[in-house]
Amino acid sequence: MEDLISAALRDDATSEEFAGLPVPESYRGAVVRKDEVAMFEGLATADKDPGKSLHIEQVPTPEPGPGEALIAVMASSINYNTVWSAIFEPLPTFVFLERYAQLGPEGARHDLPYHVLGSDLxxxxxxxGPGVRRWKPGDRxxxxxxxxxLESADGHNDTMLDPEQRIWGFETNFGGLAELSLVKANQLMPKPAHLTWEEAACSGLVNSTAYRQLVSRNGAGMKQGDNVLIWGASGGLGSYATQFALNGGANPICVVSSPQKAEICRTMGADAIIDRAAEDYRFWKDERTQDQREWKRFGKRIRELTGxxxxxxxxEHPGRExxxxxxxxxxxxxxxxxxASTSGYRHEYDNRYLWMSLKRIIGSHFANYREAWEANRLIAKGKxxxxxxxxxxxxxxxxAVREVHRNRHQGKVGVLALAPQEGLGIADPESRTRYLPLINRFRGTAV
Incomplete structure (x- = not known):
């Protein structure tokens, strides 16, 4: 790995140099093990500790097949799907790998006794691998x-509708929380040149998800002037949703759970903020009964902020709560x-308020190729x-996963892989200087 890291840290390393580097036979990755999936049986979700199930292990390096690329991972980040994987909820991700194996030899490579996690890099x-033309060794x-x-026509209008759609590093193996990673070449996008490795790694999943959910015609189709209620507005997803609302001329109403998180929303430019912990909203009387008086109190508070x-x-992403x-x-x-449904998958609501008021519920899951590319372009352009x-x-x-599981984080939590320290990988220092206060808004704000 030393030669690889040395080349990665040099601005003048050529494509030919990277192509000539030997590929390590194995690499370190963050894994869960198939023989440990029962370790948390009988425990409540909050009591399951990712520190007991996640291991850093040396694993064999996969060979890129047709249309694939092997990536030297400089940095990655934590998403909530890694929390789910680490606590084996709602089911062990090895079930996904076993299903993938049924497609044939390419999928069977993913069905292993361990699962390398991570959906960002x-x-x-x-x-x-064979057939890859757009990307070459050395590309950042x-x-x-x-x-x-994409062998079915169903996915050709919206790739998220492909019957074999999966989330890499969650429903596939060889994820990004590792020194090396295997991806399909059409997952790759140019690294924003003004960002460090760790900054660039933290946006892929959540930024694309928020873009589809709010901006895309496949989601809410947000327009100027819309009032947008954003749960967890300082968190991984919510922090990007808040930016999209502000950039798109909408009015975000940011729901947070502490004064510190409220202040983060203000630094992004939001001024309509509800601290639900301080205002003590309790939407459930008990495990079975919701409190409609609290819904009404919450609605009244929103109207106070929106005129x-x-x-x-x-x-929406908390779910049941x-x-x-x-x-x-x-x-x-x-x-x-x-x-998502970070507080539980079984949602309950009073359907009278949906059908009689002609409201719509739209399910949104990650983003298609085009939406992911457009979301990344907005980061590259400093929007x-x-x-x-x-x-x-x-x-x-x-x-790091424990921080997210316990909700002790703000924004995104990054992980350095091959990058030996923070602050590396900047190729456009001039743009970075212009955006630096905005890039650093969340630094040092962990709970």
Missing amino acids: SGIVLRT VVAHCLSVE GEDVDIVF TFGSSVYVTRKGGTIVTC IHPTLSEVFPLAETAE
């Missing part, structure tokens, strides 16, 4: 996490767009900025 192309890249086969208007769009109130507070004809708050070395990946 920034790095350098090391090798490409980031990867989005959409893996598709008497209800919200046009709700950016908040979904009933989200449906209630949306204006007549408005939209609840949902991805959207990374929300990186803290960075861990690869050896401490379990602690």
